[in-house]
Amino acid sequence: MAMFKNYYQVLGVETFADAEVVRQAFRKLARQHHPDLNAGNTQAEERFKQLNEAYEILSNPDKRAMHDASLQAMQQGSATEGKNAYKKQAAQQAKGKATPPPPSEKKTTAPPSDKTPEDKAQTKGSTTSINDLFESFLKKGFQDKSNQASSTEGVFKTGKESGGKPSEKSARGEDVHVKTVIALQEASEGVVKTVNVQHNELCRRCSGTGKVNGAVCPVCHGEKILIRLKKIDVRIPAGVKNGSKVRVAKEGGRGQGGAESGDLFLQIEISFDPALRIEGMDVYGEVPIALTDAVLGCEIEVNTLNGGVKMTVPAGTQPGKVFRLKERGVQSGLTQGDHFVTVVVVLPDHLSAREKELYQELARLRPEKPSPKKPR
Incomplete structure (x- = not known):
């Protein structure tokens, strides 16, 4: 039996923290422990996998609701109390008092012999433990083809999901600010400057799946994303002022869940002959x-x-x-x-x-x- 994990603790946030706090914590820690930035560090690689697993659960409304209900039951000591806590949480969500929405309340049409462990756990008098219930739910969730993309893709991917539909959780990409120095003559006449901007891209070798022919992708090593330096030519208009900014639309950080990318802002610093x-x-x-x-x-x-x-x-x-x-x-x-x-x-x-x-x-x-x- 898998041991129950408090994924809030894995991400270093308060229990039942809101979605935005969870997202920011994951982004910060994922960048810190990313294998590309910690080559040969097995501890960082393992930590990165734990962070992905935690965000996979807490970024999915249904999985988070089950996780929170199980967590409350573990704190209170019984499956029955976990079920009551889950119902109370669902009622609070309807009033706007809780962050994660409850799972669907629709009844299953499958015959009794085909009931899932979570259905049996909700039956009166069930003796199924909370750990078994949560383990079964996770197993089902990870086998679901619609959820094969990792949480890393959810944070860094741009455009649409592999199925062609926007993700439920979408967020515009972050704006990127880069300082560039130009000569006074260039500021007067205008100039085209080439700048290097860091982009997180889906691995083309494995199409963002992390695997090639069933084996770990040799390019991204199963991480599904690659950090690239992209060269961008930016036209700086004539007469630009010192300290001003030139905006390049949609060349910043990649959007999440199909949302648009952020913008690139070039901050201008003019250098000229000190004798003038x-x-x-x-x-x-x-x-x-x-x-x-x-x-x-x-x-x-x-x-x-x-x-x-x-x-x-x-x-x-x-x-x-x-x-x-x-x-x-x-x-x-x-x-x-x-x-x-x-x-x-x-x-x-x-x-x-x-x-x-x-x-x-x-x-x-x-x-x-x-x-x-x-x-x-």
């Missing part, structure tokens, strides 16, 4: 040039949000001169800001003898001193 400063839609930066370039003029390349841009520095450019590059700033819709470039003249910190001689010659050629600017 953004104010509104305009960009500000500095470009160093040599003294001779400021005097004689030159052509330089400026790093903007839209890539490198060549800019002409005219002869005689004064230090601190600001140049404007039109429509090279941040873009928002059809409007784009400007990029302002401040010229910084870098003086030589070491002169060779020849360079010093030339500067002295230059000083003789231009003896005048610059006059200070008068305050306005």
Whole structure:
């Protein structure tokens, strides 16, 4: 005779906890003890099987009702009290006071000789024990073809059940949040980013049954699901703001019992050249040039949000001169800001003898001193 198990204790929740608490506890523990994450750990594998067995019972309304009635009878000490407790629970369910609904009350049309153990247990004066009753019920439930899919499939499977009908218990998949870093130029122009998202998929080798030709599936090792990294290309629109989110519908966690999958949210973090400063839609930066370039003029390349841009520095450019590059700033819709470039003249910190001689010659050629600017 199989020993009665309190499946609430297996999942680490309070006895008679509601369905949502049971589901969350199973999801957390199943992920923690999943064989794929504990390769070679036989204890984790055994624990995972126990969790599946517990959730198989507590996620099925009829099996849970029988389990709860048996549990109450074990606590109270008799099968008759278990039956009364079960009837009381059914009455409370009708009033919305109990979580698991009772099993069907329809009478069987089978002849007396074909009565099941649970039918006999409900007959007045029956001496069948609660353990025998629950063991028989479990055996019948596990042999039922309509319940061959494990509780792991119920949590992670998406779409419809193998029979083509939605599961009685359905729940939308969880949303997945992923952070991605893009350059300021990519934020301005828009970009397509490839992200890796973890998905739980039914094993294709065994079609989610856990077996191939009667043997344990060599791919999923009988667990029916596989954890895969799925690459998804996400288009990030032009002008996206730092900290904003881009939603990709139905690319999150898989739904339960035929419900739709959750969404994928890409949280945008913009990385840009720290030498640049953004104010509104305009960009500000500095470009160093040599003294001779400021005097004689030159052509330089400026790093903007839209890539490198060549800019002409005219002869005689004064230090601190600001140049404007039109429509090279941040873009928002059809409007784009400007990029302002401040010229910084870098003086030589070491002169060779020849360079010093030339500067002295230059000083003789231009003896005048610059006059200070008068305050306005």
